Amino acid sequence: MKAIKGVLLTCDSAVKQILLALNEKGSFIIEDLDDYHVVIKADEEWRVRRELEAELEKNTYSLE
Amino acid sequence: MRRRRKGIYSRVKDKTMPGLQTSEPGPSTESTSHALLGFLQSQSQNTLTRLYQRPSSCLSVFRLLGPLERQLVMNLLWMDSAIPASMMSAWITREGRKPYEGSLSILSKLHILPNPTAKLALNLTFKTSLRHAITGGGTSGSFGVPADRDSKHPSPSIEALDTYALERWETILHYMVSSGSGRYPNRPSQGVLLLLQRSGLMTSVQGSALQITSSGFQFLLHPPHAQLWELLLQYLHMAEERQMDLVEVLSFLFMLSTMELGRDYSVEHLSQTQTAMLEDLRDYGIIWQRRASSRRFSPTRLATTLTSSAPPLPTAGGAASNTQGQGFIVLETNYRIYAYTDNPLQIAVLNLFITMKSRFPNLVVGAITRESVKKALANGITADQIISYLTTHAHPQMRKNKPLLPVTVQDQVRLWELEKNRVKSQEGYLYTAFASQADYEYVLNYAKQLDVVLWESAAKRCFFGSIEGHANIRGFIERRTAGNV
Numbered sequence: 001m002k003a004i005k006g007v008l009l010t011c012d013s014a015v016k017q018i019l020l021a022l023n024e025k026g027s028f029i030i031e032d033l034d035d036y037h038v039v040i041k042a043d044e045e046w047r048v049r050r051e052l053e054a055e056l057e058k059n060t061y062s063l064e
Numbered sequence: 065m066r067r068r069r070k071g072i073y074s075r076v077k078d079k080t081m082p083g084l085q086t087s088e089p090g091p092s093t094e095s096t097s098h099a100l101l102g103f104l105q106s107q108s109q110n111t112l113t114r115l116y117q118r119p120s121s122c123l124s125v126f127r128l129l130g131p132l133e134r135q136l137v138m139n140l141l142w143m144d145s146a147i148p149a150s151m152m153s154a155w156i157t158r159e160g161r162k163p164y165e166g167s168l169s170i171l172s173k174l175h176i177l178p179n180p181t182a183k184l185a186l187n188l189t190f191k192t193s194l195r196h197a198i199t200g201g202g203t204s205g206s207f208g209v210p211a212d213r214d215s216k217h218p219s220p221s222i223e224a225l226d227t228y229a230l231e232r233w234e235t236i237l238h239y240m241v242s243s244g245s246g247r248y249p250n251r252p253s254q255g256v257l258l259l260l261q262r263s264g265l266m267t268s269v270q271g272s273a274l275q276i277t278s279s280g281f282q283f284l285l286h287p288p289h290a291q292l293w294e295l296l297l298q299y300l301h302m303a304e305e306r307q308m309d310l311v312e313v314l315s316f317l318f319m320l321s322t323m324e325l326g327r328d329y330s331v332e333h334l335s336q337t338q339t340a341m342l343e344d345l346r347d348y349g350i351i352w353q354r355r356a357s358s359r360r361f362s363p364t365r366l367a368t369t370l371t372s373s374a375p376p377l378p379t380a381g382g383a384a385s386n387t388q389g390q391g392f393i394v395l396e397t398n399y400r401i402y403a404y405t406d407n408p409l410q411i412a413v414l415n416l417f418i419t420m421k422s423r424f425p426n427l428v429v430g431a432i433t434r435e436s437v438k439k440a441l442a443n444g445i446t447a448d449q450i451i452s453y454l455t456t457h458a459h460p461q462m463r464k465n466k467p468l469l470p471v472t473v474q475d476q477v478r479l480w481e482l483e484k485n486r487v488k489s490q491e492g493y494l495y496t497a498f499a500s501q502a503d504y505e506y507v508l509n510y511a512k513q514l515d516v517v518l519w520e521s522a523a524k525r526c527f528f529g530s531i532e533g534h535a536n537i538r539g540f541i542e543r544r545t546a547g548n549v
Contacts, residue, residue, distance in 0.1 A: 001503065003493045003538065008518055008528045010488040031494055031526075037519050039494050039528065052487065060434065 006030045006039040018055050022048065097170075098128040099293045103300060105173040107310070112175045114311045116190040118206040119197035124318035124371040125174070126194060132167045137176065137186065141194060146185035206315070208323050211330040211360040219328040220362055225352055229364035232349025234409050237284065237291075240266060240276050241412040253347045263298035276416075278444035284413055285453055292366060295348065312337040320350065321370035323363040331359055391459045395432075397470040403428040404459065416440055417450050432473060437480045447481035490518055493534050496526035510540050 011019070013035045023029045028044040040048060104112065104125070115121050126137060140147070156164045171177035176190050186194075220228075235250050240260065251257075257274065260266040265280035283291060296317065303313045316338045323329060331339060342361060345351045350367045353360070392410070394402040401418050405411060406426050414420075417440035418430040440450060451474055458468055467474075495511075498504035504525045511517050516533025520526075529537060 001495060001499060001507075001541070002497045003495050003534070005493055006491075008490045008492060008494075010490070011486055015486050031496070033519060033521065033524070033528070037528075042491060045489055049487065049489075056483075056486070 004030055004039070005042060007042050007045050008033075009038050009040060010036060011038070012036065015052065015056075018052060019048070022051055022055070097130065099290070099297060101128055101170070101174070103297055105170075109175050111311055113187070113189050115314055116176075116187060116193055118315045118318070119193045120206040120208075120322045121315045121318040122190055122193040123197040124321050125176075127321075127371040129170075130167065132163055133171055136167055136171065137194070140177075140184060140186050141191060141198075143185070146183035149180060149182060149184055152184055205333045206319060208319050208329040209333045211328040217354060219326065220352060222326045222365075225326065225362060225364045228352050229349040229366045232347070233288070233292075233366065236260075236348070238409045238412060240280055241284065241409065241416065255344050256347050259295060259298055259302065262302060263295065276443065278446065278449070281416070281443075281445045281449055285449065285456060289369070292348075292370070296370075299344070308337050308340070309335075313341060316341055317370060320345075320363050320367040321372070323368055325363065325365055325368045328360045328362050331361060391457050391462065393454055393457045394459045394462055395454055395469055395473060397472050399432045399473055399476075401428075401430045401432060403430070410457075413453070416443065417445060432477065434480055437477055438484065441481055441484050447477045450477055490530060492516075492518060492528055492530040493537075494526060494528050495537070496524075498525050501525065506544075507537065507541060511537055 009019070016035060016038060019029070019038060019040075020032075028040045028048055029038055030041060031039040033039060116125075126134060129137065153164070168177065168180040172180045176187050177184065178187055236252050236256055239250070239252050257266075260280075261268065261274060264277060265283050266274040267277050268274050283294060286294070300310065300313060303310055312335050316334070331342065334342075342351065342353065343356065345367075346353055346356075348366070349364060352362045352364055392404045393414075394404075396402075401414070403410065403414055404427055411423075411428055414428065414430065417432070417436055419433045419436045420428065420430045422429045437447075437450070441447070451469065455468055462468060495507065498507070504522075504527075508517065508520060508527055511527065511529050511533060514533045514536055516530045516537075517527055518530055519528040
C-alpha cells in the first residue's frame with residue numbers, strides 16, 4: 001500500500017470541471033476521487049486557488 | 065420612493081420623537097450574567113476575600129449580580145446567625161427551584177455564600193464590608209478620597225468630561241475600524257494598541273500595521289458597556305502577567321465605579337499599583353487628569369457607570385453622538401444604503417463593507433456591492449456579522465418592515481460568502497494501493513476509530529486521512545507488517 005501526501009479539495013462539480021481544465025495547462029492533480037473531491041499537490045494549492053479565483057471572476061458581471 | 069426617504073429624513077432631525085428611545089434595550093439588561101462575574105469566579109478564595117475587605121468592591125460586585133442573587137444577599141445580609149438550607153428552600157416554589165439553585169451556585173463560586181448545601185450565611189468579610197457600604201462609616205477611603213477644592217483650577221464640568229471620554233473611546237474604536245484602509249486617524253497610545261492586539265481584536269500580519277480581525281468586528285457590534293468590560297477583562301488578564309496585584313487593580317476599578325461624576329478625587333491614598341494604572345485608564349478615557357503628574361483625577365461617565373445599567377456614553381446632545389444608541393441605516397431592496405449619520409466612526413464601520421457613493425452633512429449614501437462584501441470577507445468579517453450590524457443599527461422606520469432587512473439583500477450577502485468558500489481544502493494523506501480488501505478495511509477501521517477519515521471509497525479501495533492521523537496510521541501499519549513477518 002501507498003500513502004501520498006496532498007491536499008483534499010472539496011468543491012461543487014462546476015468548480016471540479018474548471019480544476020480539470022486548469023490541470024491540462026499545468027498538472028497538479030494527484031488523484032481524481034469523485035465528482036466533489038480531488039487530491040492535489042500540497043505546494044500547488046495557493047497557485048490553484050488563485051487561478052481558480054481568476055477563472056470564476058470571469059463569470060461574474062458587475063454594474064460598476 | 066423619494067417621498068418616503070424624505071419622510072425618514074425629517075423624523076431623524078426631530079430628536080424628541082418618543083418612539084426612538086425605546087427601540088434599543090439597555091446595555092446590561094440583555095445579558096443575564098455579567099462578563100466580569102466569570103472572571104471573578106475563576107479567582108482563588110484568597111484573592112476574593114482580600115477584595116471583599118473593601119466596601120466599594122462589595123457594593124460593586126453586589127450591583128453586578130442578577131436580581132435573584134441580589135435578593136438572596138439582601139435577605140441574608142442582616143442575619144446574625146446562619147439559616148438552615150432546608151428552611152430557605154421551603155420558601156421556593158417548584159418553578160423557582162432551578163433559578164434558585166443556579167443563584168446559589170453562582171454565589172458559592174464567588175465565595176459570597178460558602179457551603180450553601182448545609183447552612184446559608186454570607187462570607188463574613190463580605191457581610192461586614194457590604195454593611196459598611198450601605199450604612200456608611202469607616203475610614204478606609206475605599207470609595208475614593210475627594211480632593212479639596214482648588215480655586216486656581218476648577219474641576220471640569222460634566223459636559224467637558226463627557227466630551228473627553230467620548231473622544232478617547234471613539235479614538236480607539238476609530239483606529240480599529242480604519243486599520244487596513246491605509247489612513248490612520250489619531251493613534252491611541254502604545255498601551256491601548258498592545259491591549260487590542262492581545263485581546264485578538266486586532267492582529268498584525270507579518271510585522272505589518274495592525275489589522276482588525278473577525279472578533280474585532282464582532283466587538284464593534286457590541287454596546288459600549290460590553291466593549292468597555294471586554295477590554296478591561298483583557299486588562300485584568302494582562303495585569304497578572306505584569307505582576308500587578310489583581311486585588312489592587314480590581315478594587316480600583318470598583319472604586320471608580322462608585323465615584324461621583326464631576327468630582328475631583330485625590331491620588332494620595334492610592335497604592336503604587338493604582339497610581340501606575342492611572343496612565344492606562346487615562347488612555348481609555350475612564351479618568352481625566354489635567355497633567356500626568358497631577359495630584360487629582362476626575363472619573364468620567366465611562367468609569368461611574370462601570371457597574372450600573374446607565375449608558376456609559378452620553379446619548380443626547382453633542383453633534384458627534386446624536387445617532388448613537390439608535391438606528392440610522394436604511395437599506396433598500398436594490399442594495400442601496402442610506403445612513404443618517406455624521407459620526408466618523410459609524411461611517412468608517414460602514415466603509416468596511418459598503419461602497420460609498422455620496423456624502424452629505426448628515427447622510428451617507430452607498431451600496432452593498434459584490435466587491436465591497438468580498439473585501440469585507442477577505443478581512444475576516446462574516447456575512448452574519450454584516451447582517452447583524454445592519455439589523456442592530458436599522459433605522460426606526462425600517463423596523464416597520466417584516467422581515468427587517470430585505471430578504472434579497474440578506475440572501476445575496478450570504479451567497480457571496482458561500483461563493484468565497486466554494487473550495488474547501490484539507491491537508492492529509494491519500495492511502496491507496498492496498499494489497500487486499502481485508503487489508504484496506506482493517507486500516508480504514510483503525511483510521512475511523514481515530515476519527516481522521518475525510519473521504520473513503522470502497523470501490524477504489526482508498527481513503528483520505530487528515531494530517532494529524534498520519535503518524536498513528538503509519539505506526540499502525542508498520543506494527544502490522546512487522547507482526548506478519
